Amino acid sequence: MINIAVLGYGTVGSGVVEVINTNHDSINKKAGEEINIKYVLDLRNFPGDPIQEKIVHDYEVIINDPDIQIVVEVMGGIEPAYTFVKRALESGKSVCTSNKELVAKHGLELLKIARDKDINFLFEASCGGGIPIIRPLNSSLTADEIDEITGILNGTTNYILSEMSTKGSEFEDVLKDAQEKGYAEQNPEADVEGYDACRKIAILSSLAFGRHVNYEDIYTEGITEITAADIKYARKLETSIKLLATSKKVGDGFYAMVSPVMINASNPLFSVNGVFNAIFVHGNVLGDAMFYGSGAGKLPTASAVVADVVDAAKHLHRNIMMNWSSKKLNLMDISQVEARFFVRIKGTKVQRIEEVNRRFGQVQTIELPDEPDEFAFITPAMTEADYHAKAEQMDGIITMIRARF
Amino acid sequence: MINIAVLGYGTVGSGVVEVINTNHDSINKKAGEEINIKYVLDLRNFPGDPIQEKIVHDYEVIINDPDIQIVVEVMGGIEPAYTFVKRALESGKSVCTSNKELVAKHGLELLKIARDKDINFLFEASCGGGIPIIRPLNSSLTADEIDEITGILNGTTNYILSEMSTKGSEFEDVLKDAQEKGYAEQNPEADVEGYDACRKIAILSSLAFGRHVNYEDIYTEGITEITAADIKYARKLETSIKLLATSKKVGDGFYAMVSPVMINASNPLFSVNGVFNAIFVHGNVLGDAMFYGSGAGKLPTASAVVADVVDAAKHLHRNIMMNWSSKKLNLMDISQVEARFFVRIKGTKVQRIEEVNRRFGQVQTIELPDEPDEFAFITPAMTEADYHAKAEQMDGIITMIRARF
Numbered sequence: 001m002i003n004i005a006v007l008g009y010g011t012v013g014s015g016v017v018e019v020i021n022t023n024h025d026s027i028n029k030k031a032g033e034e035i036n037i038k039y040v041l042d043l044r045n046f047p048g049d050p051i052q053e054k055i056v057h058d059y060e061v062i063i064n065d066p067d068i069q070i071v072v073e074v075m076g077g078i079e080p081a082y083t084f085v086k087r088a089l090e091s092g093k094s095v096c097t098s099n100k101e102l103v104a105k106h107g108l109e110l111l112k113i114a115r116d117k118d119i120n121f122l123f124e125a126s127c128g129g130g131i132p133i134i135r136p137l138n139s140s141l142t143a144d145e146i147d148e149i150t151g152i153l154n155g156t157t158n159y160i161l162s163e164m165s166t167k168g169s170e171f172e173d174v175l176k177d178a179q180e181k182g183y184a185e186q187n188p189e190a191d192v193e194g195y196d197a198c199r200k201i202a203i204l205s206s207l208a209f210g211r212h213v214n215y216e217d218i219y220t221e222g223i224t225e226i227t228a229a230d231i232k233y234a235r236k237l238e239t240s241i242k243l244l245a246t247s248k249k250v251g252d253g254f255y256a257m258v259s260p261v262m263i264n265a266s267n268p269l270f271s272v273n274g275v276f277n278a279i280f281v282h283g284n285v286l287g288d289a290m291f292y293g294s295g296a297g298k299l300p301t302a303s304a305v306v307a308d309v310v311d312a313a314k315h316l317h318r319n320i321m322m323n324w325s326s327k328k329l330n331l332m333d334i335s336q337v338e339a340r341f342f343v344r345i346k347g348t349k350v351q352r353i354e355e356v357n358r359r360f361g362q363v364q365t366i367e368l369p370d371e372p373d374e375f376a377f378i379t380p381a382m383t384e385a386d387y388h389a390k391a392e393q394m395d396g397i398i399t400m401i402r403a404r405f
Numbered sequence: 406m407i408n409i410a411v412l413g414y415g416t417v418g419s420g421v422v423e424v425i426n427t428n429h430d431s432i433n434k435k436a437g438e439e440i441n442i443k444y445v446l447d448l449r450n451f452p453g454d455p456i457q458e459k460i461v462h463d464y465e466v467i468i469n470d471p472d473i474q475i476v477v478e479v480m481g482g483i484e485p486a487y488t489f490v491k492r493a494l495e496s497g498k499s500v501c502t503s504n505k506e507l508v509a510k511h512g513l514e515l516l517k518i519a520r521d522k523d524i525n526f527l528f529e530a531s532c533g534g535g536i537p538i539i540r541p542l543n544s545s546l547t548a549d550e551i552d553e554i555t556g557i558l559n560g561t562t563n564y565i566l567s568e569m570s571t572k573g574s575e576f577e578d579v580l581k582d583a584q585e586k587g588y589a590e591q592n593p594e595a596d597v598e599g600y601d602a603c604r605k606i607a608i609l610s611s612l613a614f615g616r617h618v619n620y621e622d623i624y625t626e627g628i629t630e631i632t633a634a635d636i637k638y639a640r641k642l643e644t645s646i647k648l649l650a651t652s653k654k655v656g657d658g659f660y661a662m663v664s665p666v667m668i669n670a671s672n673p674l675f676s677v678n679g680v681f682n683a684i685f686v687h688g689n690v691l692g693d694a695m696f697y698g699s700g701a702g703k704l705p706t707a708s709a710v711v712a713d714v715v716d717a718a719k720h721l722h723r724n725i726m727m728n729w730s731s732k733k734l735n736l737m738d739i740s741q742v743e744a745r746f747f748v749r750i751k752g753t754k755v756q757r758i759e760e761v762n763r764r765f766g767q768v769q770t771i772e773l774p775d776e777p778d779e780f781a782f783i784t785p786a787m788t789e790a791d792y793h794a795k796a797e798q799m800d801g802i803i804t805m806i807r808a809r810f
Contacts, residue, residue: 132545283708285705290697307549311547
């Protein structure tokens with residue numbers, strides 16, 4: 001029997017308990033031993049819930065119990081999660097976590113402790129919820145040098161953008177609706193400003209490229225500026241606007257960024273809608289691959305956490321190698337990154353096309369009957385620096401969205 | 406240093422050599438040791454190719470060399486692959502193979518030998534080419550009870566159906582074109598009749614459900630009867646026709662089948678086009694997940710084979726558990742499986758709709774201006790047995806395709 005402790009009986013924590021109870025036979029078979037939840041740490045009590053008899057309020061009970069071999073951290077946030085996880089690893093207990101903030105900020109240090117102790121620090125659920133992506137990166141794509149990871153890594157923003165596209169609504173209205181339905185937090189900043197996706201792409205890039213990517217170095221732009229009119233243009237172009245988190249090798253350098261991007265049907269991420277997430281990976285011999293599934297939600301996230309528990313149980317005193325070294329990956333300044341740019345500008349095409357062509361070269365133009373006082377164009381590929389230098393010289397630019405097609 | 410032997414220097418074999426040469430540094434790092442190709446077994450010589458110095462024509466050289474720890478079988482077909490692989494495993498050498506015929510027919514026996522010898526028999530490349538699916542099923546989706554796997558598992562047929570859809574061409578014309586381009590074999594039977602997809606779904610189902618699925622028990626229908634007119638109807642319905650290989654839990658039973666199916670945009674497999682493959686998996690706690698990538702091709706397939714070599718190198722004397730037991734999974738007779746049915750029938754809607762409604766209940770009808778002497782309808786959900794009983798009583802049915810939406 002392997003005894004585990006679950007830190008936090010919130011959404012994910014109660015999901016972990018539910019998954020282990022629901023599938024106990026098959027989970028125990030795959031783990032090779034019975035997985036027993038001995039403690040659940042929470043400040044609250046849950047009278048009437050069968051979990052109540054396992055509830056403890058004091059972490060010392062868990063850390064001092066030599067029977068506990070695996071600690072599941074699903075509290076979220078940096079503290080006290082970081083202290084609890086570090087102490088667990090230092091005392092020889094493996095840790096499985098869904099906490100992307102913790103992994104993005106302290107993953108490197110925590111992985112090193114686990115390696116030194118010959119135990120494991122696993123975090124499949126921290127990126128892409130239930131989608132298996134961390135373990136495939138570690139143990140399946142080992143023949144490849146990965147040169148790109150691009151993901152739709154945040155379900156809330158993908159839901160909002162999908163709804164805006166389907167209903168033609170404005171960002172604020174859809175956000176409010178999403179909050180009422182529980183698809184968005186009351187404080188939605190981490191999602192809508194791209195911070196959540198930024199942490200996740202930092203984790204995935206560190207694993208894929210084998211060097212440490214600091215999430216604070218990643219250029220990050222959210223979706224709060226996207227309007228119903230932007231979406232109307234996108235639809236006319238048979239494209240969709242997605243919040244993409246990308247890291248990519250270009251020549252000898254790497255860049256990483258999170259921003260709204262217009263993509264068309266030739267991109268496998270194009271048809272990833274609603275709360276679904278997907279991660280596109282390009283390997284130098286594999287070519288294109290994509291992993292798709294539920295990026296959030298109680299049971300999908302718990303499914304990934306429990307899969308880590310099974311893996312930790314199968315490797316109790318044997319560290320599973322992860323390709324995340326302490327050597328830092330220096331990211332290129334994004335001013336040198338090339339893209340095409342979708343630009344909305346005041347005035348009519350007749351009035352301004354000459355000026356636009358003079359600055360940006362041959363552009364593709366789009367006009368909407370509903371928006372008679374403006375038009376839009378898509379530039380040829382150019383660097384961000386080039387684009388901004390040209391754009392600064394032009395009056396009346398309403399909005400710019402990167403285009404990848 | 407870990408010495409390996411590659412059996413067969415055809416497309417995949419030369420790909421394996423190329424991948425190991427191209428990414429040697431990162432592969433050796435992930436394997437924890439240098440992977441050295443000591444022998445390549447082929448009947449032919451390759452004068453001028455650097456591989457020539459490693460070519461041997463006699464398998465005895467390989468089997469009798471105690472330095473060889475991993476054998477890569479990429480010859481295809483049952484014999485002599487089966488004999489070679491069995492002898493390798495019996496003499497304590499791990500085997501990595503891309504050979505779906507071998508795995509579908511003898512996988513159970515070969516896995517048992519590997520387990521008894523504490524070595525590994527790995528076959529990631531046998532299903533879905535470069536797509537990581539076997540390892541995720543084994544080691545990522547361990548918290549779930551999987552209740553459905555549905556895949557587009559054959560690149561040739563998916564290419565043909567995609568081309569028929571884009572160009573409006575007939576099956577024979579696209580097949581001929583695909584053969585000229587090298588996307589289809591000169592003898593295309595295994596692909597177009599669905600036999601290849603059938604073997605792959607048998608392998609995936611055995612792993613996902615943990616019980617042995619005999620590929621010979623799977624109902625299998627190919628794409629040779631699909632016509633340009635069928636595709637025209639599909640497009641009018643905003644659906645596409647895909648060759649789907651499915652295995653699914655229904656109540657306490659399981660069924661498995663390979664057949665063309667009409668699906669719409671709500672299905673994540675809808676936008677998997679051309680030579681790409683994808684595997685949709687539904688878990689009881691994970692929900693929907695999908696794995697997408699290159700289902701065939703020299704380098705993607707070799708990428709999966711070499712990932713197995715890395716895994717075998719990391720687990721030289723430690724068997725990686727696979728959830729494929731000798732207990733047989735008895736499949737339901739497909740007559741009890743429910744679907745909707747798309748049916749083309751001679752005569753006009755005005756002439757025949759009453760009869761159709763009398764037999765099938767309320768149906769959705771579709772008429773094409775190009776096809777004035779027929780129309781089509783989609784039945785409500787009913788069992789295959791029900792459908793066939795009703796269809797037998799009707800004259801002039803041109804074609805039936807299962808519909809899943």
